[in-house]
Amino acid sequence: MTTFNDFGLHADINRALAAKDYTVPTPIQVQAIPPLMKGRDLCGIAQTGTGKTAGFALPSIHHLLTYPHRATPRGCRMLVLAPTRELAAQIAQSCRDYGRFTKLSVSTVFGGVPINKQIRELSQGVDILVATPGRLLDLIDQRALRLDDVEIFVLDEADQMMDMGFIHSLRRVAKLLPSRRQNLFFSATMPKEIAGLADQFLNDPVTVSVAPQATTAEKVRQQVTFVEQKEKQALLHHVLKGEEIDRALIFTRTKHGADRVVRHLAGAGIQAFAIHGNKSQAQRTTALQAFRSGQVRLLVATDIAARGIDVSGVSHVINFEIPNVPEQYVHRIGRTARAGAEGIAISFVAPDEKTYLRDIERVTRTKAEPVKLPDDFNEMVRSLPKPVQAPRNTGGKGRDPQRQREDAQRRKGENPNRGPRREAPAGDGAQPQSKRRFRPRRSGVGAHKGAVTRVG
Ligand code: AMP
Numbered sequence: 259m260t261t262f263n264d265f266g267l268h269a270d271i272n273r274a275l276a277a278k279d280y281t282v283p284t285p286i287q288v289q290a291i292p293p294l295m296k297g298r299d300l301c302g303i304a305q306t307g308t309g310k311t312a313g314f315a316l317p318s319i320h321h322l323l324t325y326p327h328r329a330t331p332r333g334c335r336m337l338v339l340a341p342t343r344e345l346a347a348q349i350a351q352s353c354r355d356y357g358r359f360t361k362l363s364v365s366t367v368f369g370g371v372p373i374n375k376q377i378r379e380l381s382q383g384v385d386i387l388v389a390t391p392g393r394l395l396d397l398i399d400q401r402a403l404r405l406d407d408v409e410i411f412v413l414d415e416a417d418q419m420m421d422m423g424f425i426h427s428l429r430r431v432a433k434l435l436p437s438r439r440q441n442l443f444f445s446a447t448m449p450k451e452i453a454g455l456a457d458q459f460l461n462d463p464v465t466v467s468v469a470p471q472a473t474t475a476e477k478v479r480q481q482v483t484f485v486e487q488k489e490k491q492a493l494l495h496h497v498l499k500g501e502e503i504d505r506a507l508i509f510t511r512t513k514h515g516a517d518r519v520v521r522h523l524a525g526a527g528i529q530a531f532a533i534h535g536n537k538s539q540a541q542r543t544t545a546l547q548a549f550r551s552g553q554v555r556l557l558v559a560t561d562i563a564a565r566g567i568d569v570s571g572v573s574h575v576i577n578f579e580i581p582n583v584p585e586q587y588v589h590r591i592g593r594t595a596r597a598g599a600e601g602i603a604i605s606f607v608a609p610d611e612k613t614y615l616r617d618i619e620r621v622t623r624t625k626a627e628p629v630k631l632p633d634d635f636n637e638m639v640r641s642l643p644k645p646v647q648a649p650r651n652t653g654g655k656g657r658d659p660q661r662q663r664e665d666a667q668r669r670k671g672e673n674p675n676r677g678p679r680r681e682a683p684a685g686d687g688a689q690p691q692s693k694r695r696f697r698p699r700r701s702g703v704g705a706h707k708g709a710v711t712r713v714g
Contacts (some may be wrong), residue, residue: 260288265295268323270359271316278355284309289466291317297440299460303467305589310414311352312339314442318410319357321440322385325587329383331365337405338388338412339415339431340639341419343368344535349414350388369393377402391419391427398434405434407411413459416445417452425455446585471704478575478591479602480626482615487608491522492639496632497576497604498528498556505549506574509590511581516558519578521645523556530556549586561586569593579607582614584621604629 262283264277283291286304294300294317304310318336329335329607338353350366357364359693367376368390376393380403385401397403413419419428442454443463456463484492510516520532524620531545531554549557561581572594581587594601605626607615619625626712632638 265291267291267295267316268320268360270323271319271356273359274356275316277358280312282628284313284468286310286466286468287313287316289459289468290314293466294318294440294442295320297321298616299441299463300443301448301456301463301465302442302444302461303446303448303465304444305585308468310444311349312356314412314414314444315349315353315356316444318386318412319353319360319362321410322362323360325409329385330404331383332402332404333383333407334365334380334385334387334403334405335407336386336410336412337394337408337435338386338414339391339394339419339428339550340388340414341390341422343370343390345415346388346390349621350386353386353388357386364388367393367397368398373397373400373402386669391424391431394462395427395430398511405431406436407654408435410440410442411435411459412442412444414444416455417447417449420452420455428455429458477601478594479600480591480605480624481602481629482605482607482626483629483631484607484609484612485612485631485635489635489639490606490608491519492578492642493606493631494519494523494578495526495528495636495642496635498523501574501602501604503555504573505552505569505571506556506576507569507590507593508556508559508576508578509558511579513560516560517648518645519558521648522642523645525645527643528556529554530558532558542652548622561590575601575603577603580605580607580614580618582617584614584618587618588622619675 260283262272262280265283267275286302286308287310290300290302290310290313294314300314302310302313304313311428322335338346338349340349346366346368350364353362353364362385364386365376365379365384366388366456367380369392373393376397376487377400378396380387398405414430419425429679440463441463443458443459445452445456448456452686480665498506508519508530513532513536516532516534520530523530531548533542533545537545545554545557548554552571553647558578573592575594577587577590579620581590591601591603603626615626
């Protein structure tokens with residue numbers, strides 16, 4: 259079995275890996291790290307959750323340490339482009355973690371936040387810059403950033419970039435990069451148009467891909483119940499009472515929705531933790547540990563927060579709200595039925611979610627078994643215990659940011675509960691609003707069966 263020591267990575271990187279308790283490289287890391295250490299270009303067909311970030315970050319950090327020199331002012335030595343702020347921040351954090359025993363500098367730039375601080379941060383130059391394309395080009399246009407000294411260029415989640423309309427930005431970036439550089443290109447799917455984009459960036463690349471996940475959907479027993487949105491909580495109580503659940507992951511689309519589910523369950527004396535982007539790292543870690551150790555059987559999560567959650571023994575995945583991106587569904591239900599175990603995925607589908615369900619069935623080529631509401635469901639809805647109150651905070655440090663936003667909305671006379679706020683990874687602030695929404699993918703995925711991947 260390959261271990262991290264076999265790669266010959268810089269000692270400071272190995273220290274960081276030990277600190278993170280990484281011992282065995284994931285399949286994508288086994289495939290990608292050796293050719294990258296040799297300076298080859300790489301085309302990786304892999305999705306978030308496979309360990310691809312370390313797959314590209316470790317050999318890149320190794321390169322930066324092996325050939326040490328200062329970044330030029332307003333320049334960067336390694337550029338990583340990601341489609342969303344969430345992902346950019348996550349990648350930057352991983353780079354900081356893996357480079358924590360080094361002096362390498364890591365910066366993140368994305369839209370939707372003031373640009374001046376970013377301009378200042380870049381003025382001295384940085385070793386690793388993680389950016390979304392729109393803000394990157396803004397900074398270049400303002401002469402706050404130049405790309406002529408980039409040694410390593412990484413394009414992450416290329417298919418999502420295309421879906422979000424970044425193609426022109428990417429073409430522009432390609433022209434600004436120096437011709438001598440190492441290129442890494444990652445995409446969950448590789449339809450023709452993405453392969454064409456890859457050709458523009460890559461030079462004699464090694465192609466690596468991790469085992470397709472589409473079969474997962476076939477291994478999981480999938481059920482669907484049609485129910486009004488406002489009655490989903492009663493259905494959840496019913497399901498939790500009736501099913502033999504070892505460990506269940508409950509997915510909501512919004513952070514607020516996740517908290518609401520937890521409060522409702524608490525009202526009925528059922529313990530659950532929520533994990534989402536508004537929780538502090540400490541809260542997330544506590545929740546995950548409690549779930550992992552079996553201390554709490556229910557974890558309520560949003561998609562983004564659930565990335566990277568890999569807990570064995572999840573018997574049920576409950577889609578309290580179903581995702582509007584079909585791959586997300588595959589990703590969710592892939593958390594159960596691991597290592598040959600039979601998992602159950604139960605989806606609660608409100609009338610306005612039926613089109614999402616159709617998209618999912620088309621992409622996964624499976625059909626969930628319909629399960630009717632129980633006969634006495636109306637009575638269950640009526641007798642549903644009240645949720646516990648959300649903790650009232652008086653403000654200041656540690657105050658729930660979701661709550662702060664809602665209070666601000668109320669002060670402006672807006673209704674914060676109007677319409678579900680999706681936890682779509684906020685895209686690049688430079689994009690038109692309409693492009694920033696999560697939209698179901700209509701191309702690519704279906705055309706490329708089996709392209710959604712996971713660590714085995
Ligand atoms: P990624 O696909 O890069 O987003 O990684 C998914 C998750 O797996 C992240 O939480 C990583 O910290 C974690 N991870 C990546 N590589 C390893 C490894 N070799 N061993 C354990 N965890 C890992």
